[in-house]
Amino acid sequence: MKKKKLEMLLDSLKPHPNPKVELEQYTISGSLASELLFLAQKDFIGKTVLDLGCGTGRLAIGAKLLGAKRAVGIDIDRESIEVAKENAKALGVDVEFICNDVRNIKREMFDEEVVVIQNPPFGAQKKGSDRIFLEKALELGDVIYSIHNYPTKDFVVKFVESLGGEVTNIYKANFRIPAIYRFHKKRALEIPVLIFRIVRR
Structure with a gap:
């Protein structure tokens, strides 16, 4: 499948109908999702992909x-999971969606190599929420692809290293944020982000 085709398919999926600001729920664009997935494809093809904080399922569906x-x-968020299930059904792909706190997910649930892909909270609403996702990703994944706010580059590298991981590649990208919350003043924002490829040592 070509990147543009995947982008169009993912953009055709339902967004979250009632995003919650405290969870920093922003639907990832088809463009950014396909960019991450094509970077990660060489690592996850034929393997298990785990999407932490999957939202409406675009990354997990795209990986499949x-x-x-x-x-x-x-x-x-149960509402996210229900929409994600609808989206997977709409594209006819078999994806498992689990409503649970990522902190409760154990490595024993997977008896094979795991590649984590995630668009975690940036920690803007709840300080430290990005750390929770990085810690869990390094516990569960052999290879991780994770999106983070551009200014946190040095923090992410040092934090990953403190957990016994290694950042092997960093890719620049843009995250489009439409005006979905009351405090948004502009119709849409493009914020610079980084996609980190991380391996567990």
Whole structure:
């Protein structure tokens, strides 16, 4: 599948109908999702992909479309999970969606190599929430792809190293944020982000 085709398919999926600001719920664009997935495809093809904080399922669904053997999405928000299930059904892909706090997910649930892909909270609403996702990703994944706010680059590298991981690649990208919350003043914002490829030592 070509990148543009995947982008169009993912953009056709339902967004979250009632995003919650405290969870920093922003639907990832088809453009950014496909960019991450094509970067990660060489690592996850034929393997298990785990999408932590999966939201409406775009990354997990896209991974399955690009050749992941198994795709699992985890999210604490039940409404997100229900929409994600609808989205997977709409594209005819088999993805497992679990409503749970990512902190409760154990490595024993997976008896094979795991590639984590995630668009975690940036920690703007709840300080430290990005750390929770990085810690869990390094506990569960052999290879991790994670999106973070551009100014946190040095922090992410040092934090990953403190957990016994290694950042092997950093890619620049843009995250489009439409005006979905009351405090948003502009119709949309493009914020610079970084996609980190991380391995567990």
